[in-house]
Amino acid sequence: MADILKVGIPKGSLEEPTLALFAKSGWKISMRHRNYFPEVNDDELTVRLCRPQEVPHYVGDGVLDVGLTGKDWILESQKDVHVVSDLVYSKSSNRPARWVLAVAGDSPFHKPQDLAGKRVATEIMGLTQRYFEKLGIPVKVEYSWGATEAKVVEGLADAIVEVTETGTTIKAHGLRIIDEVLLTNTQLIASKAAWADPWKRAKIEQINLLLQGALKAESLVGLKMNVPSSNLDAVLALVPALNSPTIAHLQDSRWISLEIVVSTSIVRDLLPKLVQAGAEGIIEYPLNKVLA
Known part of the structure; x- marks a missing residue:
């Protein structure tokens, strides 16, 4: 039987950016309609x-060899998994999210200590409980089944611990952030057994290398141009490159071909x-990918 690596893809808000x-x-x-078993163009993967929330449990128990999920859910599960790498991406931006109080x-209430004896609603009960225990603040942590921001507005809780990227939704519900509980991002994790298996580890490392390369490429573009030989120094003084610019002499010795990789954030002003x-x-x- 051929070697197979079992991969877990997160469903929900991370599904679309992960597939992309x-x-x-x-x-x-x-993806197949109403099917949790997608097809993939690699016979070595299922x-x-x-x-x-389930991925760390399945990976930790060996049901899956590798999976992608948030650092928050890994810590919440307390499963013994191997963290292969951080993959900072999300549905709306490539930056970490925050669980906030x-x-x-x-x-x-203006600081966590003001919530002593109060009711806190959240979806990450374990992390929240450990957060308050570390601060020595007794609170009643209750599980929120959704619409967590509304719990305070409706008088069902005194505070919430909720995830946000910009804080916009929190503010839109008339709430005020008084502390940051956890900074989280997507992580690639593997079961200890899969990581110890030479073939599976090599396959996981291949996936990680190319995923990281694709993420890195999202913030970079290539620029190619012709430059008069007499102007080369002036142009080189302007161009920060990933490593060193590629320079090639053209048939007309008065011109140079220059190629560089730069951050997308500077292109508008650089051109x-x-x-x-x-x-x-x-x-x-x-x-498409940048492998450094």
């Missing part, structure tokens, strides 16, 4: 769709400067 990341990395995962905007420095025929192109 795998596609960019070379693995096309095709893919299962799971709730992010929030109260009503007009409440008398006019390159033109002013004498660069011509500038081409900007997207990158």
Whole structure:
């Protein structure tokens, strides 16, 4: 029987960006309608769709060899898994999310200690309980089945611990953040048994390498241009490159071909400067993967 690596893909808000990341990395995962067993263009993989909260349990128990889920759910599960790497991405941005402690905007609570003896609603009960225990603050932690932000508004809780990226939703519900409980991001995790298996570990490392390369490429673009030899120093003074610019002499010795990789955040301001420095025929192109 051929070796197979069992992979867990998170269902829900992380599902779409995870599938897109795998596609960019070379693995096309095709979802079937109402089916938790997607097809993948790699005979060495089988893919299962799971709730992010379930992934650490399945990986920790060896039901799955490897999976993607949030650091928050790994800590909440307290399962003994091997964290292969951080993969910082989400549905709306490539930055970590925060679990925050929030109260009503007009409440008398301004710090965690003010909540002693009060009721706190959250979806991550274990982490929340450990957070308050570490601070030595006795509270009653209750599980929230959804619409957590509304619990305070409706008078069902004195505070909540909820996840946010920007804090916009928290503020929109009239709540005020008084502390940060946990900074979290997506992580690639493996079972201890899979990580100890030479073939599975090599396959996991291949997946990690290409996923990381695809993520890195999202913030970079390639630029290619022709530069007069006499202007080369002026152009080089403008271009921060991933390593060192690629320079090639053209048939016409008066011109140089220059190719660089730069951050997307600087391209808008960089291009006019390159033109002013004498660069011509500038081409900007997207990158699929960058392996450093």
